[in-house]
Amino acid sequence: MLRNQLAEIACFVEVAHRLSFAQAAVRLGMHVSGVSRAVAALESRLGVRLLQRTTRQVGLTEAGRAHLARCEAVLAEIAEAEAAASATGGALRGRLRASIPSGLGLAHLTPRLGEFLAAHPELELDLHLSNRNVDLVEEAFDVAIRVGELRDSRLVARRLGDSRRILVASAAYLAAAGRPRRPADLDRHACLVLDVGAIAERWELERRGHGETVRVRARVRSNNALALLDACRVGVGIALLPQFAVADDLAAGRLVRVLDAWAAMEQGIFAIYPGNRFIPAKVRAFVEFVETCVRGVGAGARPRARASRR
Template structure:
């Protein structure tokens, strides 16, 4: 095998979790795949895989090598497609990640419609409420709701989100409408976060930040549950504006303290390949940017 074939064999073993499964995928014998991996390890002088009778695991060096192999093989495939004249037609797998609720409401419909326009594109959509390393997890595009730090990622801002405090009309009628952040002190609330109640809610007041000690009667780790609890009259909750938009529009929640909201949070589409991005990634990014910038609830 040449260097590229041995790279393909290594990727197959890593993805399949074993030599026999990789051999079946590649149409080779297990001894041929074993020799290919041994040749790589001898050539670069380090162990890439830990082998036991039951499982094959990547070493630390193997993990880094796998990322590089996948990148190199993808670039070669893209170069061959370009030489064949198919570079401009979106095709192949598109892997996208986004926060769970935002992904369900906005990104999944984008992916569905994009595939309808480009039937040669297959898609993988990873919805998680954490920052994902695109290269390490084999992803092409991410939606990030945050102020971005400097990085090598290409980014396009597509909108803004407010952080809003809201409650049900019935709760406000029973307990009063707050007119300043201090009115929330000790009031029933629903905390939305990583499962640990925050010490309080911070607001910009007269040029400084004021932290209010609200009473978190319920702490949840998903925004939809926090919103549902607020609709049920369990107290105030603080979420991003899109997360409560449907209930606000239906009159089941009311936003309060709008004059004391922190600066809005930007929404970005990011991807790691810049101008070298494949046709499918460039096409999806352009499509997603146009669609999200036209969404009134994100502006």
């Protein structure tokens, strides 16, 4: 009987979060009719309607909103107990669905992925490399790694490190096109534009707390930092790229800094989770692994004098 009650609670919570029986059924791996019967059984046992249903939408009643908080607390307690037991047992199991920015993932995560999988042989990793800001709740991701500003209040964030974009070019390009001496000179150069932000061609730079905005001409525009890195290496133009993507090329002399006193504002690297769920042990382990991978990726990326504004 208790097992059935917990199943009913789980179904109600998923429907309440998504306001959709169909989406809840996908998340739970059930048929829609099964989810509907479970919620109806819960309402019948409580003697109160928790959800308002119409042909077009689902909504919470006043009683449903109050009961949702209690049900979430119950499920969180169960998840916490299971996570603690799993951590004690040492083996992480099941599928972990994670979203990682492609440049960061390919440069720093995937080369070391074997370490994580070897440490957790019973864990299945569903890894999505994309610069798209996925909806963790709607798309059923356990965790996502993001660089930059966070705006979704439904999410819980943990800062893992820092990132800063810097200006780079090949020596061959600079020999042919000349070296810019100030940010305003960039509008006369071929620029390789990373497609992030509202206006990707607007580069906001800072030096010793002083900011300057330049509108550049995009010779190449891409949402993939590593694609722009390849173009930069062969002398196509000047790029404003994350330091974690260009560090090896700078060290090897394949690229050089441009306007090296200037850089974009520092951004955070965050792990984010849905705010209404307990964080399972497998997610915590993965985030800790990512943190070791990105530790120090922003080193050397700051301007010569540290900016006063974060």
